[in-house]
Every structure is written in structure tokens, then in C-alpha cells.
Amino acid sequence: MKKEYSGFDQIYTRLPEISRYQLKIFFFASFSIIFSGCVQNASVLLNAKPQNYRCRPSNPAFSSLSFKEIEKVTPSNPCRAYSAPNSSENLPQKCEICTSGFVFSPENPFTQTAVTEFNWLCEENS
Numbered sequence: 344m345k346k347e348y349s350g351f352d353q354i355y356t357r358l359p360e361i362s363r364y365q366l367k368i369f370f371f372a373s374f375s376i377i378f379s380g381c382v383q384n385a386s387v388l389l390n391a392k393p394q395n396y397r398c399r400p401s402n403p404a405f406s407s408l409s410f411k412e413i414e415k416v417t418p419s420n421p422c423r424a425y426s427a428p429n430s431s432e433n434l435p436q437k438c439e440i441c442t443s444g445f446v447f448s449p450e451n452p453f454t455q456t457a458v459t460e461f462n463w464l465c466e467e468n469s
Contacts, residue, residue, distance in 0.1 A: 395448035398441035422465030
């Protein structure tokens with residue numbers, strides 16, 4: 344008496360094993376998936392925006408300051424810098440759009456990304 348199978352069991356009686364051809368197709372298909380996953384992960388890491396940054400002061404006297412010291416002499420908005428006074432009068436300093444680049448905190452997890460390389464930090468600078 345022959346046993347009757349139904350569903351997937353019936354398919355497996357006709358195709359009982361995996362052939363080399365099927366393994367080749369499987370591995371070639373998986374190979375492309377691995378590369379697409381690498382591209383997706385790279386895009387996340389390359390586009391990381393630093394958490395702490397400030398506009399580099401345009402005054403050369405501030406070029407040797409550390410990041411913590413620059414935080415104290417720049418406005419709270421990291422995309423702005425104080426404009427250099429035009430006269431010796433004690434007028435309130437005005438904020439202007441950052442044109443001299445950025446200084447990044449040494450505590451940021453990434454030192455160089457596409458965002459920092461091309462100054463894509465502030466919408467008003469792009």
C-alpha cells in the first residue's frame with residue numbers, strides 16, 4: 344500500500360533534494376542582497392550630522408581656542424556668528440550667517456562625514 348501525500352509533502356516527493364543549480368541561484372541572489380545592505384548602512388553613516396558644532400569665529404585671534412572656549416564666545420545658535428564691529432564704539436554685536444566654516448566637538452562620534460565635509464549643517468548656508 345502506497346502512502347498518499349498532500350500539500351508540500353507531495354511536492355517534496357517529486358523534488359526530494361536541492362541540486363547544485365538551485366544552490367547557485369540561491370547564492371548569486373544572496374550575493375546582491377549583501378551589497379545592497381552595505382550601501383544602505385553606508386548612507387546612514389556618511390550622512391550623520393554631528394551633535395555639537397559651532398560656527399568658526401572669523402576673528403583670527405580666536406583661531407587657537409578649544410571647542411569649549413568657542414562655545415562661550417559664539418551665539419547659542421550654532422549656525423550663526425557675531426559680526427566684527429566696524430568701529431571702536433561699544434555697540435551690541437549682530438549675528439550673521441556663518442561663512443568661515445565650523446568647529447566640531449571632539450566628543451562627536453564621527454570626525455568626518457559628507458555632512459561636515461560639504462557644510463550641510465545649516466539650511467541657510469546651503
